[in-house]
Amino acid sequence: MFCFSLIFTVFMSCKDVINIFKEQPERIVFESDTIVSPIEGYTLKWSDEFNGNKLDSARWKYRIGISHESSQRPENVYLDSGKLHIQLKRENHAGKSLTGGGVITKTGNGYGYYEVRAKLDGGYGWHEAFWTSGQPGFDSPYIMEDSAGMVEIDCFEHFFDYNGHRFSFGTHEWLRYPGQFNRGEITTVEDLNTSYNVYGFEYTPDYLNYYFNGRLLETVDMRNAPIHDFFLWLSAIATKTDAVNSGLVSFDYIRAFEINSAAYNLRKVAFLSQLDSRLDSINGTTSSAGIDLWVQAEDFVKKGGWKAMRDSDNLFYLRGHTFTANRTTDVRTAQTAIAINNTSTYHVWVRSKDYLVSPGIRNFKVFINGVAVSPLFGTHGQDGYHWQYAGAHVLSIGNTVIKMYDQSQYFARCDKFLLTTDPNFTPDGAGGVSNVQHINLW
Secondary structure: OOOOOOOOEOOOOHHHHHOOOOOOOOOOOOOOOOOOOOOOOEEEEEEEOOOOOOOOOOOEEEOOEEEOOEEEOHHHEEEEOOEEEEEEEEEEEOOEEEEEEEEEEOOOEOOEEEEEEEEOOOOOOEEEEEEEEOOOOOOOOOOOOHHHOEEEEEEEEEOOOOOOOEEEEEEEEEOOOOEEEEEEEEEOOOOOOOOOEEEEEEEOOOEEEEEEOOEEEEEEEOOOOOOOOEEEEEEEEEOOOOOOOEEEEEEEEEEEEEEEHHHHHHHHHHHHHHHHHHHHHHHOOOOOOOOEEEEEHHHOOEOOOOEEEEEOOOEEEEEOOOOOOOOOHHHHEEEEEEEEOOOEEEEEEEEEEEOOOOOOOOOEEEEEOOEEEEEEEOOOOOOEEEEEEEEEEEEOOEEEEEEEEOOOOOOOEEEEEEEEOOOOOOOOOOOOOOOOOEEOOO
């Protein structure tokens, strides 16, 4: 992750963008410019074709340390016949009976298109991936403040029980609003374990595209993503103690491409149009014939033990707890006060998440100015986020206090409130953006 300058290139670090009027360094090309980008408008920034018999120590560090059920060892990584290989072994090391390995770029990377050509192992119990992190290794501290947020891009993950025709991809935010931007899974015609296949992602200030063998898999909205440099990881670890005894993951190359601002401004139009159209359909009707007050749950001024989280399609929400006996009321309560500028009868709606399987067990109570309203929320019995009616309430000019009480202590989820003076309006979709002032009375 990193920042974007409309003046220079889409492939640059945060510190460069903060000082965009500084003189820019000459572009460094580590491999031949004869490598052509598979995406129009992009040109090669750098690549490693893994030729020779020794890892480029100026560019890479080894993944080491314990992860899940394996210890990662530099000895398991080697170059041969123009490939980077990661061996998977059953051997005792650092208290584990399995060893894997991997490599991590030593320097941060910026917006651009990245791809690898890889052949996976596919043996049970092993997890192979091409992914990014805001930290340069598990042996290193975080490089940003905890409140700033960190994005992890998983270009591909081949989980412990996947066969040779299946992989996952997705993007996750850590620290600020933990949760998924997206998570996808693909079943392939190609055998990932016996043939080399190309996995790529295009990350920009506005969108993220995933590619497999040149095919676009998904476009994800990244306009609310944290901004920071990232490090690229090629790795294989064990996630099950009964993993098969040996295996091999091979990477043919890794390539990074950049795009200039003029080409990017042309390219992004179609993707932004697609994302905006999708958001319009997700948001639904965002206004009524009355006064509408939209209240985002994650903006509550006093969250107690509730946690602000991220869900797909740029949705943010508050999540409750798992069960703990004798948890105090303060911890189980999130509350805020909003300014009411017009005395009127307001019809209150609450948007929460429920599931078709085991419905209604992740629920919470709502209080308006200290009065409990019905029903329990998170009990609509449908998959995903939906609205439930919380009754009509006469609210006077001044402050109105809204509270949520974690009744179930089982990951209750609340997205948004609507207070509307229109008795005939039923919200659909995610609704409108927040338009209230929150007041801290505590």
